[in-house]
Amino acid sequence: MEITQDHFALVTGASGGIGFEIAKQLRARGYGLLLVSSDAEKLSKARAALERGPGSGAIHTAALDLAKPGASQAVVDFTTSLAVDVELLINNAGFGAYGEHVELDAERLARMLQLNVTTLAELCLSYGKSMKARGRGRILNVASTAAYQPTPFFAAYGASKSFVLSFSEALAKELEDHGVTVTCLSPGPTDTAFFSDLERRGLHNVNFEPAVRDSASAVAKIGLEALFSGKLSRIVGTKNFWRAWSARLAPRSVVARIAKGMMRASPSASRQLGQG
Ligand SMILES: NC(=O)c1ccc[n+]([C@@H]2O[C@H](COP(=O)([O-])OP(=O)(O)OC[C@H]3O[C@@H](n4cnc5c(N)ncnc54)[C@H](OP(=O)(O)O)[C@@H]3O)[C@@H](O)[C@H]2O)c1
Numbered sequence: 001m002e003i004t005q006d007h008f009a010l011v012t013g014a015s016g017g018i019g020f021e022i023a024k025q026l027r028a029r030g031y032g033l034l035l036v037s038s039d040a041e042k043l044s045k046a047r048a049a050l051e052r053g054p055g056s057g058a059i060h061t062a063a064l065d066l067a068k069p070g071a072s073q074a075v076v077d078f079t080t081s082l083a084v085d086v087e088l089l090i091n092n093a094g095f096g097a098y099g100e101h102v103e104l105d106a107e108r109l110a111r112m113l114q115l116n117v118t119t120l121a122e123l124c125l126s127y128g129k130s131m132k133a134r135g136r137g138r139i140l141n142v143a144s145t146a147a148y149q150p151t152p153f154f155a156a157y158g159a160s161k162s163f164v165l166s167f168s169e170a171l172a173k174e175l176e177d178h179g180v181t182v183t184c185l186s187p188g189p190t191d192t193a194f195f196s197d198l199e200r201r202g203l204h205n206v207n208f209e210p211a212v213r214d215s216a217s218a219v220a221k222i223g224l225e226a227l228f229s230g231k232l233s234r235i236v237g238t239k240n241f242w243r244a245w246s247a248r249l250a251p252r253s254v255v256a257r258i259a260k261g262m263m264r265a266s267p268s269a270s271r272q273l274g275q276g
Contacts, residue, residue, distance in 0.1 A: 007057075010034040010079060010086045010127065012066060012119075013093030015042035017192030018142065020049075021220035022090055027055030029224075034079055034086065037093060038065040066093050067111035072122035085134065088227070089127045091120045091164075092142045096157035096194065098201045099265070109156060116160035124171060128180065135179040140227045141168040145188045145235060148244035150252070152260040153203075161186075165233070172232050181230040185223040188240035189213045202265030212239075 009026045013019035014035035023033055027050055037043050040063035047061050062078040064071055079086055094116045097108050124139060131137025143164040144157075151158030165184050172182035189195055191213040198208075206212075219236050226234035235241045247255045 007087045008032040008034055008079075008084045009088035009090060010036070010075070010123075011090040011092060012036050012075075012123070014061075015039060015046045017194060018187065018190060018216045018219050018223070019090070019092040020046050021217045022092060022140075022223060024050055024053055025217075025220050025224055026088070026090075027053065027057055027059070030055065030057060031088065032057035032084070033059045034082070034084070035059065035061045036064050036066065036075055036078070038063060038067070066119045067115040069114060069118070071114075072119050072126060075123060076126050085130070086127050087137055089123060089131075089137070089139045090142075090227075091123055091140065093119075094142065094160075094194075096146075096154060096198065098154050098157070098198050098203060100153060101155045104156075112157065113160055116157070117163050120164060121167060124167075124182075128171065128175060128182075131180040132175060132178040137180045138227055138230070139168075139171075139175075139180070139182045140223055141182065141184050142223070143168070143184050143186045145186050145240045145244050147186055148235075149247040149259055150256045151263055152256065153263040153265065169232055181227070183223075183227045183231050184233045185219075185226060185236070186234065186240070186244070187214065187219045187223075187236045188243075190216055190219050190236075192216050203263065204266050205262050207262055 009031045011019055011023045011033065014023045015037035023035055027033055035043060043061050043063050047059055050059060060082055064074050095112055097104050097112045120141060128139065141164050144161040146154060146158040147161035147165040168182050168184035175182055189208045189212065195213060214236055222234060222236050235244050
């Protein structure tokens with residue numbers, strides 16, 4: 001299919017990290033961009049950087065807090081006001097509340113679940129419906145390798161990503177008869193602000209060292225390849241792939257114990273920062 005400027009991709013969490021790299025690579029492929037994230041200044045810097053890079057499609061931005069109830073309607077209002085069809089929906093925005101679950105800040109927990117779970121599912125409903133009506137469209141939902149096993153000290157985040165994985169694979173089956181593909185992307189440790197925040201909160205483990213992390217651009221490339229080939233699910237990286245699959249085969253008690261050892265914060269860091 002020839003990509004013209006009438007082909008638009010909606011990318012959430014496009015102001016940095018994996019979302020920004022996805023936006024950059026889609027622009028280079030000829031897509032117009034509809035970019036959403038919460039920080040207006042970061043978003044306008046991202047837009048300027050994209051305009052300096054390859055591609056010439058239109059870029060529209062909306063600074064919206066997707067962790068608020070009702071945020072998905074604000075996104076729909078934004079794209080409706082532009083009178084464009086969303087050909088690609090990239091549900092990438094997300095964050096992780098790291099620490100002992102019972103010590104988390106309750107408001108931060110609610111915001112994370114709203115963003116990672118509810119807003120994502122609602123955007124799939126709204127844009128999935130119009131894609132189904134047109135008989136065309138693609139959705140990429142960003143989960144995590146944390147989706148594949150219990151993640152002590154990241155319990156609700158891991159569970160939110162298990163939701164994304166299970167939901168996306170089921171939705172893909174519902175929409176496949178209507179010309180719409182749904183792909184779930186599960187990155188492992190990736191070098192972005194997300195991971196720097198985990199480090200700041202005390203997560204230090206050889207399995208997450210900077211040297212083993214993927215770059216955001218490599219993750220974006222793999223995600224877009226999976227999206228355009230209509231794959232159901234893609235785990236980024238061979239090591240992450242085998243780790244996720246061995247977690248499915250091993251007894252849950254063993255997997256949970258190993259994950260606890262990997263995910264525990266160093267005691268001095270959690271004392272200094274508090275939790276949440
Ligand atoms: N990095 C990793 O190791 C890793 C591993 C597996 C999965 N993931 C997943 O990959 C996705 C992207 O993460 P990343 O690593 O690229 O992190 P990042 O660099 O922190 O980027 C997160 C993006 O989400 C946006 N965002 C955060 N809260 C938002 C809110 N309330 N409303 C709207 N936008 C919001 C941020 O923009 P604003 O600050 O402008 O709001 C930013 O653009 C997430 O879903 C994350 O769970 C990351």
